[in-house]
Amino acid sequence: MREKRSWPVRYLVTIRSSLGQTRKLYVLTWLGPEKALAIAAHADGHGFGTADGIYDIEVEELGPAERDDRGLVLVEGHLSDRMEF
Secondary structure, eight states: OOOOOSSOEEEEEEEEETTSOEEEEEEEESSOHHHHHHHHHHHIIIIISOTTOEEEEEEEEEEEOOBOTTSOBOOTTSBOOTTTO
16 A cells, blocks of 8 residues: 555546547546556546547646645546545
């Protein structure tokens, strides 16, 4: 099990399909780039992508998650694991 970070991090996961399509998914997680990759790959197979398969995948760290006025994590617009939030 990976060590949980002190604040969640935003990631951009780029998925290239076997047919050459490129999909970009924004992911928010406490558990690092490997978890972001897993969340995006899972989502890609469940309605966020197509059935043509994953040929290549890339993860880019975008920095810490944003906070709202109350200091809470802004999750909107990002894929995430509901068990983390």
